[in-house]
């Protein structure tokens with residue numbers, strides 16, 4: 624599987640792993656899955672403060688620390704609780720972002736987060752204050768690169784006028800291509816695009832076009848692969864900046880997803896699913 628350079632200089636393999644679903648699992652199973660991902664060569668793992676209020680970050684540290692040198696553990700900040708038992712709310716105030724980054728450094732047992740993503744842009748805080756705070760944290764060496772999540776092209780342009788953006792994480796898969804314009808903007812700028820919900824087409828009863836789901840199933844039969852693998856292979860073939868982060872709580876699904884990196888769709892199969 625070819626590598627991609629996030630921010631132009633941080634190499635990762637193109638199929639990563641989303642750790643969100645590990646939070647609710649029996650701990651030993653979750654740790655086994657995380658370790659198996661690294662054994663299989665995954666070196667981009669996505670987490671967030673939101674996933675258990677830091678518990679998912681702690682779990683990854685327990686499973687994987689001391690980290691292999693090439694492992695990129697990326698986390699997200701900017702969603703906070705309104706009180707100890709309060710609601711989760713988008714909160715991009717500078718003090719909250721700083722506190723969540725400091726907490727993530729502690730929980731991940733590291734002194735630098737190579738890719739730090741803003742989970743959501745907070746409409747109640749100036750964008751310049753949000754990305755400006757992340758730029759300050761980068762200047763201080765606490766983070767290496769800045770990413771955004773669930774953004775529009777306009778928001779990407781606005782953010783890029785203030786600071787370099789290395790990655791974007793929006794919901795996207797072969798059945799759900801609402802964010803194609805954002806993907807195109809990322810491709811033009813060489814920004815990594817980490818689609819979340821990347822394997823939707825492989826899940827039974829996935830929402831989206833039944834027609835596309837049927838075509839995914841047909842291509843899977845042609846390649847003796849699973850629908851999930853075809854959905855991932857389509858993403859890899861669709862744009863060189865796409866880095867899927869499929870999540871699973873099962874080793875068998877993890878192995879299947881990583882193996883999708885070796886599957887090549889023909890131009891005709893790729894086009895059939897794209898159209």
Ligand SMILES: NC(=O)c1ccc[n+]([C@@H]2O[C@H](COP(=O)([O-])OP(=O)(O)OC[C@H]3O[C@@H](n4cnc5c(N)ncnc54)[C@H](OP(=O)(O)O)[C@@H]3O)[C@@H](O)[C@H]2O)c1
Pocket residue numbers: 640641642643644669670742772773792793818819820821822823825826851868869870871872873875876877879880
């Ligand atoms: N930025 C954001 O706002 C945002 C939002 C949501 C998620 N994320 C990130 O994106 C990652 C992935 O997104 P996601 O978890 O929503 O979607 P996903 O990875 O596309 O789907 C996960 C679901 O698919 C199932 N699955 C995985 N591999 C499978 C396979 N080979 N065969 C059949 N089912 C399979 C999993 O169930 P099993 O456990 O049974 O395999 C799980 O229910 C998350 O882990 C998280 O890191 C980001």
